[in-house]
Amino acid sequence: MVFCHMSLSPRIIALLLALLIAGLTMAFLAFVPGTTGSMLFVVGTSSFLLSFFLVMYTIDILVYREITKLYDAIRRLKVKDFSISRKSILKTGNPFKKLNDEIFVYVAKKQREIDELKRMEQFRREFLADVSHELKTPIFAAQGFIHTLIDGAVDDEFVRDKFLAKAARSLDGLDALVKDLVALSQLETGELRMHFERVDMRQLIEEIFEQLESLARARTTSLRLKAPQGPIWVKADRQRMTQVMINLIQNAVKYGNDNGRVIVALDEDGKKHIQVSVKDDGPGIPPEHLSRIFERFYRVEKSRSKEQGGTGLGLAIVKHILNAHKSKITVLSRLEKGTEFRFKLDKE
Template identity: 75%
Template sequence: MSLSPRIIAFLLAFLISVLTVVFLTFVEGVTNNMLFVVAVSSFAVSFFLVLYAIELLVYREVNKMYKTIHKLKIRDFNISRKTIIKNNNPFKKLNDEIFVYVARKQKEIEELKRLELFRREFLADVSHELKTPIFAAQGFIHTLIDGAIDDENVRDKFLAKAAKSLDGLDALVKDLVALSQLETGELKMHFERVDIHQVITEAFEQLEKKAHTKGTTLRIRTDRPGSYWVKADPQRIHQVMTNLLENAIKYGNDNGKVLVTLEEEKKQVLVFVKDDGPGIPPEHLSRIFERFYRVDKSRSKERGGTGLGLAIVKHILNAHRSKVSVMSKVDRGTTFSFKLDKVE
């Protein structure tokens, strides 16, 4: 129960008045009129003294707190001194506000710590990813400079390997630039009426050679014949499909199958990309969209890639006001899915 200063002063004054009258009733010669005057006067004096003391104390202490807050330039508080003092329990009001402020700042500190850890991991990953192709290319080129260039077979072989390393470095830098632009909003989406079925077909054709090398079969399944028109950036949504399909081929089983399913809802089109690979352990599912995160670092390195594909997919779909989801069971394969707004 919250009591105002006036109620507290009234109760204390009434108690003082009653005690005073009770005490005086034991004194000889005190008349009823005298008791009445003492009761009224003691009540009045006590009431105003207690009220003044409470309000003075509250005002002075709260004013000190308010000045301290003002000096610290804490703008997160959305309360005024007048609001605090007029409140039935100003100390409780101020305490609640400080508690909310501290809780919010603690949350911000934890987020900053998380971002700092993420930044350190990111810098370490970038350094490692850049170092690998640079050192490889340097090794091949310096070997040629040291005399191997005179051997035609060695020269061609080493130049091809150096070129491959530099191509990998170029792909990594391009992905980093694209990801940075997506995160900062510099890379704008150009939405058009796009046939997602046609986009998938083009992605199949682009990855046909890689699929053939692994013996992977690419299939598309729809719940009706014809086109599936969606609102999307054609270039970026093609990049999404290419990245998802490339991952499905890369991490799927040899001689396996990659299935893309299209399902139409009232206002959206659902896209599913499923492989029959070894799957992703549950502890990794929440992190696979992070930059450079690899479930199996050694095997991922062998299979190539920049480690940024899923991060790019996530940001492109976020720009489409969509979200990429993943479901996976060990030894049962992995399914990525997302939705796009349908247009007629």
Template identity: 60%
Template sequence: MNLSARWIAFLLALFITVLTVVFLNFVPDTKAEMLVVTGVICFLATYFTTYYTVDVLIFQEVDQIYKSVKKLKIKDFNIKKKPLLNSQNPLKLLNTEISDYVTEKQKEIEELKRMETFRREFLANVSHELKTPIFAAQGFVHTLIDGAIDDPEVAIRFLNKAAKSLDGLDALVRDLVVLSQVETGELKMQFEVLDLVRITEDIFEQLEDKATKRDTKLKIKPAKIQECLVVADPQRIYQVLMNFIENAIKYGKDHGKVTVVFEEQKKHYTIAVEDDGPGIPQEHINRIFERFYRVDKSRSRETGGTGLGLAIVKHILSAHNSSVSVTSKPGKGTRFSFSLLKAD
């Protein structure tokens, strides 16, 4: 039963009417007609008096609360006065609205706290990543100014080191710009039909020297595949595959192999990049797509990279309505895979 003003008035009127009639029934010379008339008058008077009193008082309180809510510029509430004879319990409705609002705002507060923590970590990471190449280049330049420039051999070596530090700084800034553009939607994807097999072969050529230094074999599977036509942004998908394959070479084992696998499905192609390296510990897998997160910080410094590659990849694939799946077993290698829509 919904204890609205109508029900409260009805029950109270019924109780008072029964009590009054029972009491009058014990009065001598009381006729039945008098009991009926008294009962009807008592019921109607009590019902309407109680109904209007409770209803008005309830809505007055609701109005006061609603005015307070409006002062806070909260638009989440949708409480309207219904016709007096058809209204539900307004306090119950208001309580429901407030409970829903508090729950929603609590979620927003938790998200804001999480984002604030993320922002502080990101700023600390950016500061550190920028400081490292700047200080390195600064040290080499000041050493040259202090007299090392007079020795041609030393000067060339220090200039090369300073240039390498500045190249790393340039790569970091460019990755930050790309990541910012992807996240804000400024970087629009240019979708067209492209052949992933050809793109993969181009990347193999680009990375041939790095693979040769580690005696890493680069393979495409199935070996007889001629083409893999998908709908995607050529430049960004090239960036995705380049990142996966280059990481597989850098973090795989010496004398190992890197395989790009194409699996045809009904409406999509699944593309996977596999290596047979040491793998990624399970506790790191959920965090490798965070900005600047490094599984092995010391080795990451040695092999280069800005720490933003996988974060950019994640956003690029998200813009293609795809996501990255990662499976890894310690000592047996890692597999990164994603899907793209097949070309008609």
């Protein structure tokens, strides 16, 4: 191993070659009649020194100067994140290998960046297409109702009230979509700051149950909280955590079965965390959809989702809010057995 490492050093290479040349020269002269020991010594020393400096000079010309030129060329490119230095190259036993390794790492890094840019470009195109589609639906609906009224239906009181109510619902849906888009954009860019405080999760969930009581009653779905007695304090942004829980519980009611049950559980997870789970006994989510349900506008059943309302951004917003709480949401689902969302919050 020592020899392999030494053989990579230019000085060792020059030394070995010089010794070999001097040895061969002396061996050849030893067979010449009349050659004395003094002559052999002078010839051996001369050939050794000459060979050593000649080899070192050749290596310097062919290797180090060319590497220096290459390094200067790289520096002229102003590649700021090229983490190579002239000193580290020249000190290594095999400078070409060092340079090649550094360039390989750099190229691999740039390739990953290019792949990520391509992925983001594809995501941007899909997002713009989704936004355009989602915006067109309520706009065209409202336009249709209003133009029908303008064309004369306004004189019929029953039709007028009915169409105005439908137009208002379409515009309300458009308003909700724009608000969710703004909130999601602010969450992703970090503009929307979390205001952490001491929050009683039991009280927060009970208040949400009251808000969603009419929705649950319409689906004949029961809402149940499983938690230890007394307040359950966590460190969270109350407004954003309310948004998270409303989204999860509302989805459980909407997409669960009629006459179903939604259970929200709060459990201690060690000394530092509270685990929050929202579980329904609905039809479940097919396995092929589980990895994508937190994407913007992704719907498992598009037709049914449209009927149930919503902007298609709820779970994406939930994910980003929980990320801002240093938490990660997971989902467990089995067909015809229901779906469960889980995440953890820091105790307060």
